[in-house]
Amino acid sequence: MDTPQKNQINAVNTNSIFEHSPVFNFINSLSPIKYVKKAAPITQTFNSLVFSSPPSVFTSPHVSSLKESRFMNRHIDVKKIYSNEEALADSTPLHGNLSEIQESTYQRIFVSNAAIELPQPLKYNCGRADKANNLLELHGEATSDVQEEGYETDSVERKVLHEGIEPKSERSECDWDGLIPESTDLLIFNSPNEAGAFHALFLKPLDSSVNFTSLLPQTTINNDPNVQIVDSGASGSDHENEDRHSEPVAVTETGQALDNVAMNSIPNEKTDDELVYVTQRGLRRRCLDFEMASVLGKNSDDNSNTDSTTSQSVRESIANEKQLVPTKRNSDSRKCILPGIGLHLNALATLKDRNSTKIDELSSGRQLSLLCSTSSLQISTSQEHHHLALVAVSSERELDLSNNGVHPAEDCSQAHEYLNQNSPKRKRQVQFLLSMLMRKSDPAGETEGCKRCNCKKSKCLKLYCECFAAGVYCIEPCSCQDCFNQAIHEDTVLQTRKQIESRNPLAFAPKVIRSSESVTEVGDDPNKTPASARHKRGCNCKKSSCLKKYCECYQGGVGCSIGCRCEGCKNAFGRKDGSALIEVDPEEETEACEKGVAEKALQKTVIQNIEDHSDPALVSTPSRLSRPLLPLPFSSKGKPPRSFVATISGSALFASSSQKLGKPNSVWSQSKHFQTVTDDEIPDVLRNDSSPIACIKTSPNGKRISSPNCDLGSSPSRRGGRKLILQSIPSFPSLTNHQ
């Protein structure tokens, strides 16, 4: 499949090595315009990057994607996970060498995500944690059919092994070590070593489209072995392609290749094994990727050392589910990419959890979050569209972090460092985010960020368990008893999940659906809640008047709708009767906010600001726009996965996705949800920012009706949102001002 990206990439490749040199990249980073061009086609890439995090929402078990594997198992064998990836990679008819693949991989991650499924990007976040992993993973993905592989693979392996063995030593050299968390659960990195991978990502000059380099010190790049590795890869597919003479794999192509891989798995056992080996390090994740899990689960038993076997089994499983995976990707790779978000949230949660548990990890996580935000900002330069999304995400992360008890100051300090290198705009944006963090003084929030359950009888295998419901494994901070929601009980978890889904296919779906996306559902129905978002099932509150977190609607930051069976609804976010918060009782809302919802409200406001950046009035009057969703589900309860998903994803989206995929079940895949959120949702919102009215039509009632254009349907047109992106950037300042 040749995509514009590919072409671009090729063009890039043709460019001399100079372009790929760190210095050149850095210079390029300085000129956003250029990057934008390059990036333009790649917009999705960015998403992947940003959202690489594991989807909080459980995807249907049957759906298997690379992402899944990654996300799924915090503790799952790397091999397994990797195998999934491999399966994808294998399936790919890639023509490039491993080296090429590596290069392409990096590019993919940063540059060409579009073609790449979200999973890949996720890889980057997730498992790629390892320095080596980055390369390997890439290889794994791209590897499929590398014929020259032997040569390159070996080298790669060596690198990987080498790194794995002495990751830290290498890092020590890197200046970034301090900044970049070694162990970033957040990112899904298992071990500190994994951080290196992340490192590499940042360090890597990436595609011109995305330049983290600007953020990163050049020196670091040079110094850090990892960087070098990355560099080689990063320097560009160009180099590799040229040097290795292997079939050139354009980044774009790579992305496609990845997709293809998923579709056509061509198992390269050797490569797979290697990959698996590498991947293992970064696999530890709290997030459960049920989709993958289902697939992986089969293999889980074997996980440990039977590389070839595992990879194969994975492949087989994947092959069996080929339709799903391929469909997903084919249907809309872009969309699929989003899953990362979900993961991301989970990752955040995990991070938080870990924060409580492990200081080191926490710090790293923080840093990561910061880095992510920063990176997002940078990326924004090249890709505004993504930028906003990223910003939103980052902001959320930050918020979460703050909630978690992470000290914003630390993050801020680092962020500032980055800022120093960035343009004023970026600085402002970053500051904005930081301010949000700082503001979010959330005493209790600290814990909320991460999911911690306290189950005593459910074994964490029922929806009662928030961790389980969120699609994440229970972790140390949890106070659960007889917990089965652990990687070691993966099979049980998957089985249970399936069972629950069989009973209620939507059981793991986001609880809050954004109306804009689900406009079809609510949009025109005057009877429905004015809010832009609403609970998928509605609440059934009797005594809380929908003013406490007992109420899921309230908890989710959305107003009640006609679907609710609540009594005496006084939901501050919108009453069942349709009255908007402000309209109904501003004070009430205020109180609620003060009590604990404040965070949500704040986030909401912030989000709105982001969305409506230029129009504060809108924010003040939700009714006008339609009730703001839970812009930041994270805050609401610190339960990123649920809220987040809910907020972002919409039933409509799901439906569309499923249709595309051709697999109804696939609809539930987290990736889609995330995708929706990332690419579609946020971008749209951002778009709206620039011109709130543009995408949003206001009905006489004041309800928001998404315009056709706005409809995120996932059409390519949507993605073209660059214009908006540019506009969105300016908005930040205004937002900051507001705050």
Add this chain to the structure above:
DNA sequence: GAGTTTGAAACT
């Protein structure tokens, strides 16, 4: 931290 309240989830 223990106990109560609450409403979703699960069960019948």
Add this chain to the structure above:
DNA sequence: CAGTTTCAAACTC
């Protein structure tokens, strides 16, 4: 589908 029970979070003290 409705009623009941179970469960764990949210809340109160």
